[in-house]
Amino acid sequence: MDDERLTRDVPAVALRDVGYAYVTAGAVTQALAGVSLEVPRGGTVAFVGPSGCGKSTLLKLISGLLPATVGTIAVDGRPVTGPLTNVGMAFQNPVLLPWRSVLDNVLLPLEILRANGDPRAPESDRWRDRAVTLLATVGLSGAERRQPRELSGGMRQRVSLCRALIHQPAMLLLDEPFAALDAFTREEMWELYQRLRAEREFTGVLVTHDLREAIFLADTIYVLASHPGRIAHTHRVALPRPRTLSLVYGAEGSELMRLMREQIRPARETAA
Amino acid sequence: MGPRARRVVLPLAVFVGLVLAWEGAVVVLRVQPIVLPPPSGVALTMARTAGPIAFHAWHTLVTTLLGFVAAVGLGLLLGFAIGGSATVNDAIYPLLVGFNSIPKAAVVPLLVMWFGIGTVPAVLTAFLLAFFPVAVNVAVLATLETELRDVPRSLGASRWQIFRKVGVPRTMPLFFASLKVAVSSAFVGSVIAETVASNAGIGYLMAVAASDFNTRLAFGGLAVLAGMGVLLYGIFAIIERRVTAWAYAE
Numbered sequence: 001m002d003d004e005r006l007t008r009d010v011p012a013v014a015l016r017d018v019g020y021a022y023v024t025a026g027a028v029t030q031a032l033a034g035v036s037l038e039v040p041r042g043g044t045v046a047f048v049g050p051s052g053c054g055k056s057t058l059l060k061l062i063s064g065l066l067p068a069t070v071g072t073i074a075v076d077g078r079p080v081t082g083p084l085t086n087v088g089m090a091f092q093n094p095v096l097l098p099w100r101s102v103l104d105n106v107l108l109p110l111e112i113l114r115a116n117g118d119p120r121a122p123e124s125d126r127w128r129d130r131a132v133t134l135l136a137t138v139g140l141s142g143a144e145r146r147q148p149r150e151l152s153g154g155m156r157q158r159v160s161l162c163r164a165l166i167h168q169p170a171m172l173l174l175d176e177p178f179a180a181l182d183a184f185t186r187e188e189m190w191e192l193y194q195r196l197r198a199e200r201e202f203t204g205v206l207v208t209h210d211l212r213e214a215i216f217l218a219d220t221i222y223v224l225a226s227h228p229g230r231i232a233h234t235h236r237v238a239l240p241r242p243r244t245l246s247l248v249y250g251a252e253g254s255e256l257m258r259l260m261r262e263q264i265r266p267a268r269e270t271a272a
Numbered sequence: 273m274g275p276r277a278r279r280v281v282l283p284l285a286v287f288v289g290l291v292l293a294w295e296g297a298v299v300v301l302r303v304q305p306i307v308l309p310p311p312s313g314v315a316l317t318m319a320r321t322a323g324p325i326a327f328h329a330w331h332t333l334v335t336t337l338l339g340f341v342a343a344v345g346l347g348l349l350l351g352f353a354i355g356g357s358a359t360v361n362d363a364i365y366p367l368l369v370g371f372n373s374i375p376k377a378a379v380v381p382l383l384v385m386w387f388g389i390g391t392v393p394a395v396l397t398a399f400l401l402a403f404f405p406v407a408v409n410v411a412v413l414a415t416l417e418t419e420l421r422d423v424p425r426s427l428g429a430s431r432w433q434i435f436r437k438v439g440v441p442r443t444m445p446l447f448f449a450s451l452k453v454a455v456s457s458a459f460v461g462s463v464i465a466e467t468v469a470s471n472a473g474i475g476y477l478m479a480v481a482a483s484d485f486n487t488r489l490a491f492g493g494l495a496v497l498a499g500m501g502v503l504l505y506g507i508f509a510i511i512e513r514r515v516t517a518w519a520y521a522e
Contacts, residue, residue, distance in 0.1 A: 063426050085428035095419040098518045099441045108437070112427045147518060167427070 010077035012171060012203035013039040013062055018071035019228070020057055030228035031057050035071070037222065037231065044197065044204035046218035048211060050264055054229025055207040059173050062205060063087050076170065084171075085118060088164030088202075092176040094156040096148040102159050103144035106131045109167040120167055134162045137199070138192055154185035158192070165196065171203045179209060187245055190216045194242055211257045215239070216248045223263050233263050309488045314495065317488040325477070329496050332462055332473040335391055336504070339398025340458040344451065347403040351410025355443070356435060361411070372404045377464050384469045394465035394473065401461035402454040409450035413443045445519035448512035455504045463497060474500075 020032040032054040039045050047055045060066040061073060064080045073080040088109070096105045107128075113121035122130070132144060138158040148156060157177060164172055178186040190213060197204065208214050214221045218237055225232035235256060239247055247253060273281065291311045297303070298310040305313060318325060350368070354361045376397055383393035416439060424434045466475025474493050481489035513520070 060422075063422075065422055065425055083425050083428060085426070087426055089423060089426050091419045091422075093417070093419055095417065095423060097420075097438065097441065099444070099516075108424070109427050112424055112429045112433060112437070115433065116428055116430075118428070149518065163423070173426075 010041075011038040011074075012041040012043070012076060013037075013205065014072075014074045014077075015062075016072045018061060018068045018073055020054070020061060020066065021069045032061070033228035033230050035229075035231055037234075039203055039205065039220075041203055042201055043219045044206060044217055045220045045222065046206040046208055046214035047222050047224055048208060048214050048260065048264065049224030049229075049232075050226055051209075053224040053226035055224060056175050057229065058224075059175050059205060059207050062171075063089065063173050085113065085116075086120075086169050087171045087173055088167065088169040089173045090157070090160045090164045090175070090177045092179045094148075094153075094160035096156055096159055096163075098148050100148075101144065102135070102140065102146050102148065102151070103128070103131055105148065105159055106135065106162045106166050108163060113167055131162070131166060134166060135159075137196065138162055152185075154181050154188065157181060157189060161192070161196070165200065165202075168200065169202060171205065174204065174206045174208075176208055177206075178213065186210070186213070190245075193217055198242065211260050212248055212253070214260075215253050215256055216243055216245075221260065223260055233260070235260065306485055306487050309491060313488050314491040317486075318492040318495065321489065321492070325474075325492065325496060328472060328474050328477045328493075329500065331391075332459075332466065332475065332497075333500065335394045335462040335466070335473060336398050336455070336459045339395045339400075339462060340402050340455050342395070342399045343402035343454055343458060344406055346399075347406025347450070347454065348410055348447070350403070350407040351443075351447075352413065352435075354407065354411040355413030355439070365411070368404065368407065376400050376461060380465050380468055383465070389469050389471060391470065391472070393469050394462045394475075397465040398458035398461035402458035405450045405453040405457060406447070409446040410443055412446050413439045416442065445512075445516040448508070448516050452505050452508035452512060455508050456501060459497075459501055459504055 015035050015037050018032060018035040019030065021028050021030045023029075035058065037045070047058060049055055057066065061068050062075070062080070064073075064075075064083045067081075075084060075086075096102075097108070100108070110121045110124075110127050110130075114124065132141075135141065135143060138161060140155065140158055140162070143151070143155070143159075148159070151159065157180075160177070164174075178189045181189065193204075194217070204217070206214065206217055215237055221235045221237060222231050223233040223235070224230065237256065239252060294308075295310045295312060298305075298308060309317075350364070354365055354368075379400060380393055380397055383396050387393050387396070413435075416434075420438055420442070421434060424438060429437070462473065463475040466473035467479050470476045474497055478490050478493040481487075481493060
């Protein structure tokens with residue numbers, strides 16, 4: 001990537017005193033206040049916390065889909081002023097386009113970038129190979145021509161991940177991406193994410209309710225409190241990589257999980 | 273019998289049964305043909321006047337389709353405008369609903385004043401009846417899930433690109449569903465106008481048959497209308513299934 005030299009020492013994401021407020025029915029709601037953090041290039045951070053603590057809002061602020069009310073957000077050292085095009089997003093709902101095949105769903109980002117003259121989109125004759133390779137990485141070889149309705153929830157989420165990664169974004173933003181999956185599929189997805197991260201260089205920002213998921217995937221976990229949404233606790237996850245399920249379910253992981261649960265509980269009670 | 277065959281054979285059997293019962297009742301009860309002709313008599317008249325009936329049916333079909341095509345065009349435009357902009361929605365939607373509650377038959381005399389007796393009022397009546405279902409269904413465009421917008425937006429897609437790549441295809445099932453409703457409405461509209469203000473078309477044929485007390489021909493016209501209505505609806509129902517199969521899978 002051209003600007004790698006430039007951004008090596010600059011954090012992938014830097015937030016300084018970021019706040020977000022919105023007005024509904026004449027009342028101002030302070031959704032987030034005083035959020036400062038840095039995500040190093042290639043790192044993965046996770047936001048956990050009670051419902052309504054502004055986790056998803058934080059993700060939208062970083063992606064530029066929402067403008068911060070106060071504070072500054074910089075990605076790769078540049079202030080965020082509008083929607084970033086160098087990110088991939090995946091949500092709890094995989095939102096595949098049901099009228100497109102798996103392959104055409106994965107190719108959507110390239111179509112849009114190409115139409116907008118973005119240099120990161122290759123010539124269209126190379127799209128297919130790239131998508132087929134990526135789909136193979138997530139275990140979906142041969143599924144290119146299938147329709148989203150024919151796939152299981154886990155398979156759809158894999159396709160959604162491929163769509164988020166096809167344009168080789170510098171950052172992957174995940175909003176509870178595996179929350180709707182059964183426990184075993186979810187653990188498979190954690191391992192898939194870990195593998196993808198080892199193979200491709202991207203910075204990950206994850207919003208999740210699942211503390212195990214945060215421990216498995218993140219280098220740093222931010223526990224948010226609500227009213228207003230703010231960072232209450234920060235945990236570095238010291239577990240070595242690659243992580244395994246037994247490591248995460250082991251003593252150290254369980255201790256961290258217990259601690260975070262204690263930190264979220266009072267926040268839940270005040271929120272209710 | 274399989275479930276598919278059942279769905280064809282059962283209604284067909286009931287239909288044939290009803291026709292036979294009608295025929296039998298007319299004969300047994302000695303009903304005056306001028307009040308209620310037997311189906312066999314209707315069929316005979318239809319066969320004898322096949323030429324004129326075909327001419328008038330063709331005229332009604334063309335009138336209906338002209339009004340229908342115009343309605344689809346305007347309905348699409350209006351629907352996209354309403355679905356694409358909250359301002360347009362707030363400004364136009366209530367008016368549209370109000371306009372739609374006017375019985376369109378009441379507009380026909382006005383159309384005759386402006387355009388005279390003939391094809392134009394019939395085409396316009398068909399159009400007036402048919403554009404509303406198209407516009408309302410296409411306007412559903414506005415209710416795109418946030419994530420469906422966020423994915424293309426986070427790639428730098430413009431509003432126009434989101435509209436074209438996500439909004440329009442997602443609206444297609446509703447659009448095609450509205451076509452079969454719209455074509456039936458257009459058909460109703462053209463026949464209503466033909467009945468009172470035309471000199472061609474099945475509606476006109478029936479009006480003439482009624483003034484001549486030609487009950488057989490009136491029933492013949494009714495049978496043709498029934499057939500045409502089912503055919504038009506059926507064609508667009510099949511197109512809908514073919515084009516937007518993905519919307520019916522779950």
